[in-house]
Amino acid sequence: MINSFFTFLHDTLIIARRNLTRVWRTPQLLFFSAFQPVMFLLLFNYVFGGAVSGSTSGSSYIIFLLPGILAQTALFGSAQTGVGMAEDLGRGVVDRFLSLPISRGAIVAGRTLADACRNIIVVSIMIGVGMALGFRFEQGILHALAAIGLVVLFGFAFSWISLTIGLAVKDSETAQVAGFVWIFPLVFASSVFVPVQTMPVWLQKFAENQPVTHVVNAVRYLSTGNADSSAVLYTLIWVVAIVAVFSPIASRLFKRAV
Amino acid sequence: MAEAIIHIKDITKRFGKTVALDRLSLDIKEGTIHALLGPNGAGKTTLVRLLATLTMPDSGTMNVAGFDVCTQGAKVRHQIGLAGQFAAVDEFMTGRETLEMVGELYHMKKADVKSRAKELLERLGLTEAADRPAKTYSGGMRRRLDVGASLVYQPKIIFLDEPTTGLDPRTRSELWSIIRDLAKDGSTILLTTQYMEEADALADHITVIDKGRIAAEGTPAELKKSLGQDVIEVRFKESQQAKGEETLLKIDNNLNIDSLTGAVRLPAKDGSKTLLLAADALTQAGIEPEEISLHRPSLDDVFLAVTGRKTK
Numbered sequence: 001m002i003n004s005f006f007t008f009l010h011d012t013l014i015i016a017r018r019n020l021t022r023v024w025r026t027p028q029l030l031f032f033s034a035f036q037p038v039m040f041l042l043l044f045n046y047v048f049g050g051a052v053s054g055s056t057s058g059s060s061y062i063i064f065l066l067p068g069i070l071a072q073t074a075l076f077g078s079a080q081t082g083v084g085m086a087e088d089l090g091r092g093v094v095d096r097f098l099s100l101p102i103s104r105g106a107i108v109a110g111r112t113l114a115d116a117c118r119n120i121i122v123v124s125i126m127i128g129v130g131m132a133l134g135f136r137f138e139q140g141i142l143h144a145l146a147a148i149g150l151v152v153l154f155g156f157a158f159s160w161i162s163l164t165i166g167l168a169v170k171d172s173e174t175a176q177v178a179g180f181v182w183i184f185p186l187v188f189a190s191s192v193f194v195p196v197q198t199m200p201v202w203l204q205k206f207a208e209n210q211p212v213t214h215v216v217n218a219v220r221y222l223s224t225g226n227a228d229s230s231a232v233l234y235t236l237i238w239v240v241a242i243v244a245v246f247s248p249i250a251s252r253l254f255k256r257a258v
Numbered sequence: 259m260a261e262a263i264i265h266i267k268d269i270t271k272r273f274g275k276t277v278a279l280d281r282l283s284l285d286i287k288e289g290t291i292h293a294l295l296g297p298n299g300a301g302k303t304t305l306v307r308l309l310a311t312l313t314m315p316d317s318g319t320m321n322v323a324g325f326d327v328c329t330q331g332a333k334v335r336h337q338i339g340l341a342g343q344f345a346a347v348d349e350f351m352t353g354r355e356t357l358e359m360v361g362e363l364y365h366m367k368k369a370d371v372k373s374r375a376k377e378l379l380e381r382l383g384l385t386e387a388a389d390r391p392a393k394t395y396s397g398g399m400r401r402r403l404d405v406g407a408s409l410v411y412q413p414k415i416i417f418l419d420e421p422t423t424g425l426d427p428r429t430r431s432e433l434w435s436i437i438r439d440l441a442k443d444g445s446t447i448l449l450t451t452q453y454m455e456e457a458d459a460l461a462d463h464i465t466v467i468d469k470g471r472i473a474a475e476g477t478p479a480e481l482k483k484s485l486g487q488d489v490i491e492v493r494f495k496e497s498q499q500a501k502g503e504e505t506l507l508k509i510d511n512n513l514n515i516d517s518l519t520g521a522v523r524l525p526a527k528d529g530s531k532t533l534l535l536a537a538d539a540l541t542q543a544g545i546e547p548e549e550i551s552l553h554r555p556s557l558d559d560v561f562l563a564v565t566g567r568k569t570k
């Protein structure tokens with residue numbers, strides 16, 4: 001039992017390292033994965049910032065915006081998980097792994113772990129850019145680390161949804177499209193860009209209770225204290241629930257896909 | 259002859275309503291090169307994927323190196339190496355890293371991993387390119403690396419699924435000599451191919467698969483023989499055609515004359531002896547044929563005969 005757990009861990013780390021090699025070897029890809037959220041950050045901060053900041057309790061918009069952009073970044077990053085898996089399936093890489101005496105769960109776990117590591121890098125870049133624009137973690141380093149951890153964990157949970165999509169469509173291009181469409185309403189109908197209270201009542205109900213709003217509010221709480229601490233708990237519940245639902249589905253689809 | 263190392267009995271595999279393999283039974287002897295020959299969709303790849311524990315059959319039993327494929331998958335995976343239909347190499351990793359990763363996934367010792375990777379790179383002629391990312395490799399180099407990855411753990415049995423599809427002739431023959439060397443070391447090799455000449459050039463034993471069933475089986479020589487004997491084909495100058503036919507009729511009255519080209523075909527009952535006999539008779543009659551040749555039926559002829567279709 002313990003032995004097979006160590007095998008799983010060992011194999012997962014090796015496969016994660018393999019997936020990360022691609023990230024190191026194509027820094028331009030990493031650059032552009034960070035470029036998109038940076039652009040969002042700059043556009044929203046300077047274009048909408050003035051209009052929105054009146055309603056963000058006096059603080060400058062960047063302080064409100066950055067936690068939202070961090071969650072959006074992690075979500076977009078996790079959408080790549082399914083694309084990568086579909087690619088590996090199509091190119092025979094998964095067959096190669098399956099013919100080796102390795103823990104089969106390590107093939108999927110290695111991918112989600114690698115994408116979580118990539119998210120750490122991109123999220124850190126975003127925080128750097130945000131700080132240059134005036135964002136600060138006012139609650140100290142531990143809260144800052146907790147905020148990063150929470151965002152990355154959130155992305156990790158969504159990686160399992162993305163993986164499920166990738167394994168269901170089995171084609172990397174379809175996975176690319178199918179993996180992104182549903183993220184937009186989640187990101188925009190949330191507290192990422194504007195306070196939920198400014199939305200119509202029916203949309204508020206959705207926005208207040210969906211996971212993106214929770215993680216964004218949790219990061220706001222951890223950075224400035226301007227949010228309810230319960231958001232942290234709700235985020236963790238969402239993370240556990242998403243992984244609990246989607247990891248068995250993904251595992252079953254994985255067995256069927258090969 | 260050696261014992262069978264792979265036993266396949268009554269294997270059926272369906273994908274939805276399509277029957278990919280239909281109660282197929284086959285034994286593969288240890289230390290031989292065995293070719294599965296057939297067109298696209300014949301079920302070759304499905305059979306290899308089943309034997310390599312990538313997927314489960316709907317019914318039937320398979321035994322690889324003494325282990326049941328369906329119930330002892332993990333044990334089977336320690337005995338086999340697989341190089342799939344695509345060169346499944348990671349573009350961003352170097353050749354050395356790819357081989358070392360496979361070694362690590364076999365839980366080999368660090369030092370063994372390094373020395374084995376180095377040895378394989380040398381053997382496959384990839385030493386110079388070892389530390390370049392595989393995206394800079396040619397098609398042939400990728401295939402060699404992919405085959406190399408299947409050899410890291412020195413498997414008893416190597417599955418090569420269409421190892422040379424899409425390669426140019428020179429690269430193909432390079433890969434052929436690598437495959438022959440592996441067999442010399444005592445490995446059992448099961449390879450699938452759509453190319454007659456590949457099966458003919460490499461295999462000790464050939465199984466022709468069509469629509470999930472075995473259409474024919476035997477050594478390359480046996481398969482050709484089952485089609486009948488060799489044939490001598492002679493072409494004459496127009497002025498000598500009649501006299502030539504007359505001379506050959508004395509050797510065998512079963513002549514076949516191509517009405518279009520005038521080529522005369524004569525059954526070569528004793529193979530090359532009949533050829534010499536015919537040549538002598540023609541020389542003595544003062545006839546100088548434009549062309550004279552001995553034809554053995556090709557594996558393409560075998561395929562056409564057993565499946566009713568031409569190969570690619």
